[in-house]
Amino acid sequence: MKQVKKAFGLLTAAALVAALAGCGSSNSGNSNTAAGSEPASGSAAPAKEKLQKISIFQSKVEISDALEALTKKYTEETGNEVEVWGAAGDDYMTQLQAKLTANQGPSIFSIGTGAPADKLKSYFYDLSNEPYVKDIAPNMALKEDGKVVGVPYGVEGFGLVYNKDLVDPKNVTELASFTKTMEELKAKGINPLSLSQEAFFLIGHILNTPFALQPDPQAFIEKLNKGEVKMADTKEFQEFGKFMDVIKADSKNPLEVKYDTQMGDFATGKTAMVHQGNWSYTMLKDFGNMDDKLGMMPFPLEGNNKIAVGVASNWVINGKASPDEIKAAEAFLNWLFTSDTGKKAIVDDFKFIPAMTNIPADNLDPLSKVVYDAAKSGQTIPWATNYYPPNIVVNDLTPVAQAYFLDKNMTGQQLLEKLDAAWAKAAK
Amino acid sequence: MNKTKDRAWFAVFTVPLLFIFTTVVIIPFIIGIFYSFVTWDGIPANPKVFVGVDNYIQIFKDQRFMASAWHTVKFTVLALLSVNVLGLVFSLLVTSKLRVSNAARTMFFMPNLIGGLILGYIWQFLFTDAMEFVGDKTGLHHVFFNWLLNPQFALYAMVIVFTWQMAGYTMIIYIAGIQGIPDEMIEAAKVDGANLWQRITRIIFPLLMPAFTICLFMTLSGAFKIYDVNLSLTKGGPNNATEMFAMNIFNEIFGYGRYGLGQAKAIVFFLVVAILTLTQVAITKKREVQM
Numbered sequence: 042m043k044q045v046k047k048a049f050g051l052l053t054a055a056a057l058v059a060a061l062a063g064c065g066s067s068n069s070g071n072s073n074t075a076a077g078s079e080p081a082s083g084s085a086a087p088a089k090e091k092l093q094k095i096s097i098f099q100s101k102v103e104i105s106d107a108l109e110a111l112t113k114k115y116t117e118e119t120g121n122e123v124e125v126w127g128a129a130g131d132d133y134m135t136q137l138q139a140k141l142t143a144n145q146g147p148s149i150f151s152i153g154t155g156a157p158a159d160k161l162k163s164y165f166y167d168l169s170n171e172p173y174v175k176d177i178a179p180n181m182a183l184k185e186d187g188k189v190v191g192v193p194y195g196v197e198g199f200g201l202v203y204n205k206d207l208v209d210p211k212n213v214t215e216l217a218s219f220t221k222t223m224e225e226l227k228a229k230g231i232n233p234l235s236l237s238q239e240a241f242f243l244i245g246h247i248l249n250t251p252f253a254l255q256p257d258p259q260a261f262i263e264k265l266n267k268g269e270v271k272m273a274d275t276k277e278f279q280e281f282g283k284f285m286d287v288i289k290a291d292s293k294n295p296l297e298v299k300y301d302t303q304m305g306d307f308a309t310g311k312t313a314m315v316h317q318g319n320w321s322y323t324m325l326k327d328f329g330n331m332d333d334k335l336g337m338m339p340f341p342l343e344g345n346n347k348i349a350v351g352v353a354s355n356w357v358i359n360g361k362a363s364p365d366e367i368k369a370a371e372a373f374l375n376w377l378f379t380s381d382t383g384k385k386a387i388v389d390d391f392k393f394i395p396a397m398t399n400i401p402a403d404n405l406d407p408l409s410k411v412v413y414d415a416a417k418s419g420q421t422i423p424w425a426t427n428y429y430p431p432n433i434v435v436n437d438l439t440p441v442a443q444a445y446f447l448d449k450n451m452t453g454q455q456l457l458e459k460l461d462a463a464w465a466k467a468a469k
Numbered sequence: 470m471n472k473t474k475d476r477a478w479f480a481v482f483t484v485p486l487l488f489i490f491t492t493v494v495i496i497p498f499i500i501g502i503f504y505s506f507v508t509w510d511g512i513p514a515n516p517k518v519f520v521g522v523d524n525y526i527q528i529f530k531d532q533r534f535m536a537s538a539w540h541t542v543k544f545t546v547l548a549l550l551s552v553n554v555l556g557l558v559f560s561l562l563v564t565s566k567l568r569v570s571n572a573a574r575t576m577f578f579m580p581n582l583i584g585g586l587i588l589g590y591i592w593q594f595l596f597t598d599a600m601e602f603v604g605d606k607t608g609l610h611h612v613f614f615n616w617l618l619n620p621q622f623a624l625y626a627m628v629i630v631f632t633w634q635m636a637g638y639t640m641i642i643y644i645a646g647i648q649g650i651p652d653e654m655i656e657a658a659k660v661d662g663a664n665l666w667q668r669i670t671r672i673i674f675p676l677l678m679p680a681f682t683i684c685l686f687m688t689l690s691g692a693f694k695i696y697d698v699n700l701s702l703t704k705g706g707p708n709n710a711t712e713m714f715a716m717n718i719f720n721e722i723f724g725y726g727r728y729g730l731g732q733a734k735a736i737v738f739f740l741v742v743a744i745l746t747l748t749q750v751a752i753t754k755k756r757e758v759q760m
Contacts, residue, residue, distance in 0.1 A: 141513075164514075431726055436724045439706070440706065447707055447708070
């Protein structure tokens with residue numbers, strides 16, 4: 042018995058030591074292979090022009106399977122290897138930052154336009170000389186300090202998504218006609234316009250319009266950050282306040298509406314309009330086919346007749362990677378945007394609305410079609426949302442919007458004053 | 470010989486633990502103290518600027534942080550009362566000679582097996598959709614409305630969910646305490662003519678003091694540090710009315726990207742929790758009696 046106990050104790054101790062040693066050695070093992078692989082690929086290069094293996098890390102969970110399938114095809118066609126790291130969803134920025142910080146960054150990664158890109162710009166490789174840059178749709182490339190550093194995933198757009206049976210866009214062109222339409226719909230027992238409780242669907246997207254209508258939205262935001270201008274004193278915003286008052290007065294309290302109920306009510310004809318983007322189509326189609334009834338029109342602030350179109354995410358190359366790795370990454374992106382296989386995958390498998398003029402887009406859903414046509418003709422307003430101070434929508438603007446929709450006596454003008462106060466705090 | 474062998478065994482079991490504790494708790498904690506004296510946005514390429522105690526001064530000018538402190542205090546007091554009162558009542562119930570006491574024990578403890586996040590989402594549905602449904606059916610709209618949209622009631626909603634989660638757990642500890650009280654003592658009291666109330670207040674409660682110490686400590690620190698239920702039930706809304714300490718710190722660091730300021734908040738938070746819980750333990754320990 043004593044022997045057994047002893048043996049058991051020894052085993053436990055051995056296991057512990059092994060576990061500890063395992064922790065310690067995994068790191069050194071990694072660096073060994075990393076160091077070892079470089080000369081290996083270097084020596085192979087002259088013989089077969091095989092490029093170094095690269096890695097991709099990106100934020101869209103929806104496309105991760107398609108991307109992995111595509112990289113397999115890339116290896117078949119060119120012989121070069123690509124590794125796709127598991128997509129991370131909401132946690133993406135934190136993980137990306139941790140990897141870059143630890144100098145174990147991916148060769149290619151995705152980054153959101155605006156504040157997130159500014160944050161990590163020290164890592165971007167200059168893409169200005171790449172052949173496909175000329176094919177990026179006007180104003181859609183990711184630029185830092187005048188250089189093109191990122192290629193857009195695709196474009197997305199938002200505006201008022203409406204039910205053609207219930208609303209005629211001719212009757213929603215500025216404040217007066219908008220108000221009239223809202224009241225008529227309300228009288229019929231239909232919820233005229235629905236926002237929903239999620240930060241961007243409550244205030245983030247809809248607030249974009251008055252920003253986008255400024256002559257230079259980015260400059261306006263900078264002035265707002267410095268406190269040189271106020272939303273409450275700006276014409277477009279005052280008008281926006283009036284729109285919000287109409288929405289609050291005539292439609293259901295958005296704080297009681299979730300994204301899925303918003304979509305469900307819209308699909309079943311209980312709601313006539315929603316402030317949403319082309320992404321909502323994936324949800325709408327689950328409620329049955331309503332393609333014929335589906336339309337998207339601009340949010341008619343000050344007679345605005347353009348849809349807000351922008352880029353949610355971009356491909357960038359890690360400029361801190363080794364020259365060989367960068368060369369391989371360049372080759373992959375070039376293949377993705379110029380080869381038939383790559384171009385086809387972007388539209389058919391990733392289901393993106395291409396932001397490249399050399400990629401044809403057929404068979405788009407009705408909402409994406411509106412966005413694509415607008416992007417191609419240039420009849421768009423920008424996503425000023427991307428240039429807000431980081432996370433301001435969730436952190437600062439949403440609480441104000443919540444207070445506005447909860448307090449019946451708060452006016453649109455007061456909403457603007459509160460938004461100004463929140464902005465001043467967030468921007469410092 | 471024997472002594473060295475003991476020492477060796479001691480080392481085998483404690484050194485790994487000590488090693489892990491040092492690397493994942495002590496060292497990050499010390500680094501954290503350092504970060505609380507700099508301003509930094511979390512990007513290694515950007516500089517960490519030493520600002521001394523500036524961060525600590527800023528904290529006390531931060532109204533949102535002060536507001537969240539007040540919410541946390543309110544929440545903690547309410548939660549402390551409701552969790553322990555309910556836990557105690559439950560434990561007295563299931564240790565009395567009810568036929569369903571075993572089943573009841575399981576039922577009361579069950580919510581604790583569900584994670585706080587999931588509990589929050591379940592209750593979110595109850596407080597929004599189910600409450601409104603009941604309100605529409607009964608016409609009692611002043612009680613049955615969407616609680617999560619009212620700043621006051623959203624806090625009460627959080628207390629309810631936290632109680633739901635923790636009362637069963639404290640019940641288990643109280644049961645252990647009650648079962649540790651010898652039957653003879655209760656019998657003797659009965660023979661001496663003590664009624665139920667006297668038995669509870671004069672015999673059971675004093676002998677339960679160790680259980681009180683543990684339960685109060687656990688609910689106090691648990692309520693102070695609450696994050697998961699907060700996140701899933703209200704996300705701090707409406708209008709930040711239910712933003713607790715931990716959520717405020719998380720938002721400061723990961724929402725606003727102000728690592729230094731957030732870290733300073735975290736240090737203050739640590740001190741507050743440590744002082745409060747240590748005081749509580751000291752007070753209740755003193756009241757513990759030996760049989």
